[in-house]
Amino acid sequence: MSEPRNITLEILRYQPAEGATPYFERFEIPFTDDMSVLQGLQYVKDNIDGSLTYRWSCRMAICGSCGMMVNGVPHLACHTFLREFDPGPVRIEPLAHFPIERDLVIEASDFVAKLEKIRPYIVPKEPRTLEAGEHLQTPEELERFEQFSHCINCMLCYAACPQYGLDSKFLGPGITALLHRYNRDSRDGARAERMALVHQDDGVWGCTAVGYCSEVCPKAVDPANAVNLNKTASALSFFARFLPGGGER
């Protein structure tokens, strides 16, 4: 363990009140090489200002709760080390492109509503009984969707996506990746229903292939790939629907 040094955290604060605006507040804290940004925030809350508000849970990059902007780039606070920014200051702000609720907590109801809209669960192709037994799936069938199943709903990709920032009606990277995960799962039968969302102007057609979403994803889901593959699928279906047998499946 090395000698404790100090680093300054410059945190965007916001308390909702009539006419309130966000403001930066600086906190100087001691830190060691093994401290994450989340631990830095916890030091501030435990020792300097108990009113500092932020979301966190697992502190091991699997729950997706602690997404925030660190020096202007979306990060998971638990997954990002203060030593990376030494000597600082480290600028910490709530996830971009979401309304700020309080301090580092953002209003995520739009994301949740979209999540519900895409039916993020296996919808069986036909009704099954327990007697039918479990679904059988080969390793090849698993490979078709597994990468996209790693999404932890952390919303870093939404903070990265300028199209979502410019127009929050856009379905967005992470939700499209999840939609794709279920469409590609051999057990699922609701692809046609999900594609109806894909085909809209605010579906995949709001994407301009910036690609930043895949850069910031902590789980290598590659949402940019999911969205752009669905552009091809949507474009082919746009014309194929006029052909016999070209309906959505």
Next chain:
Amino acid sequence: MSARSTQPVFWLLFGAGGMLSALIGAVLVFITGIALPLGIFVPADVLSYHEMAGFARHWWAKAFLFLVVSLFLWHGAHRIFHSLHDLGIHAKKAPALACYGLAFFGTVVAAAELLRIGF
């Protein structure tokens, strides 16, 4: 459930134009804008009315030139349309009409001029 987007049409044209320009755009600029005018790699008198009209009378030359002009215009129109949105212009109908309209107009003019050159 809102209506299906019409973007697929323009996106496919954008993709075709983008791929064509990515494969041979730079070399075409070199050929038509630098090599032919300055006589590099080719005789200086190749860039003349006689030679160029002779070339453009072939149906395959017309087809190639039409594809280049038209697809490059559709590629640019689609990208510029979306860039206007990126730059803060949030109207959709007027910019779309302007961008795609100009590409369509250019396509028609290209076809007309290529036919005017004759066979």
Next chain:
Amino acid sequence: MKRTYVRSMDGWWRRDPFFLHYMAREATAVFVVIYAAILLVTLARLAQGEASFGRWIAMLRSPASIVVHSVLFAAFLYHTWTWFRIMPKTMPPIVVADRRLAPWQITALGLAASGAASAALLAAVVALAT
């Protein structure tokens, strides 16, 4: 009633080098259109006849035109580079010899195809012209 604060998107693309590169990539579209317009005028002048096309040739031979085309050339090279850099994101997994092609390999194949197509076109033009 939640009083949430919505931050402005003004100047969003100036805030990060990644976005600056994205805007530069998108800006190549302007140069593609300018070149298409130059070709279109060339066709129109050709259709108009010898005198009109002769004046256009003189314009194409001017230093200003050479400079413009040099800028266009650079822009098209940047378009080629950025096009094949983003292309892997638009493709499904491509499996060769039991391994999935990495993005850099797909980009390299695209750039190679561009080099080959360009060389072939240049060779064809030189052959036709002589």
